[in-house]
Amino acid sequence: MTIHMDIQPDFTAIKNKQNAAWSSGDYAVIGATLQIVGEHLAESLDLTPGSAVLDVAAGNGNATLAFARRWHDVTSTDYVSGLLDKGRARAAAEGHYVDFQLADVESLPFADNSFDAVVSTFGVMFAPNQQQAAAELMRVCRPGGRIGLANWTAGGFIGQLFKVLGGHVAPPAGVQSPALWGNPAWLDTTFASARSVNVDLRHFTFRYRDAAHFVDVFRTLYGPVHKAFLALDAAGQAALERDMVALLERMNTATDGSLAVPGEYAEVVITK
Numbered sequence: 001m002t003i004h005m006d007i008q009p010d011f012t013a014i015k016n017k018q019n020a021a022w023s024s025g026d027y028a029v030i031g032a033t034l035q036i037v038g039e040h041l042a043e044s045l046d047l048t049p050g051s052a053v054l055d056v057a058a059g060n061g062n063a064t065l066a067f068a069r070r071w072h073d074v075t076s077t078d079y080v081s082g083l084l085d086k087g088r089a090r091a092a093a094e095g096h097y098v099d100f101q102l103a104d105v106e107s108l109p110f111a112d113n114s115f116d117a118v119v120s121t122f123g124v125m126f127a128p129n130q131q132q133a134a135a136e137l138m139r140v141c142r143p144g145g146r147i148g149l150a151n152w153t154a155g156g157f158i159g160q161l162f163k164v165l166g167g168h169v170a171p172p173a174g175v176q177s178p179a180l181w182g183n184p185a186w187l188d189t190t191f192a193s194a195r196s197v198n199v200d201l202r203h204f205t206f207r208y209r210d211a212a213h214f215v216d217v218f219r220t221l222y223g224p225v226h227k228a229f230l231a232l233d234a235a236g237q238a239a240l241e242r243d244m245v246a247l248l249e250r251m252n253t254a255t256d257g258s259l260a261v262p263g264e265y266a267e268v269v270i271t272k
Helices: 011-023 027-033 035-045 062-068 081-094 130-140 157-168 178-182 184-190 211-221 223-230 234-251
Strands: 052-055 073-078 099-102 115-121 141-152 196-208 259-271
Touching (some): 027 081, 027 211, 035 141, 035 196, 035 259, 052 062, 062 073, 062 081, 073 081, 081 099, 115 130, 130 141, 130 184, 141 178, 157 178, 157 223, 178 184, 184 259, 196 211, 211 223, 211 234, 211 259
Parallel strands (some): 052 073, 073 099
Antiparallel strands (some): 196 259
């Protein structure tokens, strides 16, 4: 008789590996190119200036800065200290006061109902324990407050890129796809206790000199891609590069020899 057992992921071990991945390369350089996403999210939430805003898995502070520029009281958190340092330097350069704290989105060090809004741009979606992360967002947001997210979709470019990576380097066993955070049905179910869940599909266009330039930048600076290449031998690296270039060329909309790839993402506004 065969007994089937569900795989129980070791979330601590997975997060340690994720931390190492996001700490490698220099994500802040790529992260800063996504700044417009944080600005769109801040406009969509349409908060009263002076609102208490928590940015979780904040990276180098795109959403943090967007909300600080609108005179909100922002607390910026991530579990990668190096990325927080980059966000801190950006805020200081613009003259904004932001409270930066090292924190894991799956175990936030804040009391219930502490914030008027909780936000994350391409951050919380990578937490391995998705249900726990979602519960924490709801817990620290006050009743009537808003949760604002920007999450890559499975069918969009980044979702497809992660499928390519997964074809060469296996993802952690038992962990669901981060792209679920871009699925409206999953969001409705996960945040079923919320007053409302609104999802709008938007696009961020990745603009690079050409496909080879994109691969070089992401291979050098973007932690997950950087680590994937390091895990492969020379033949494996060449195969991954070919598959990445094929994806880029298939989705490229530029006609002048450069690269312009629309990356679909879900902009999510949840009212608690």
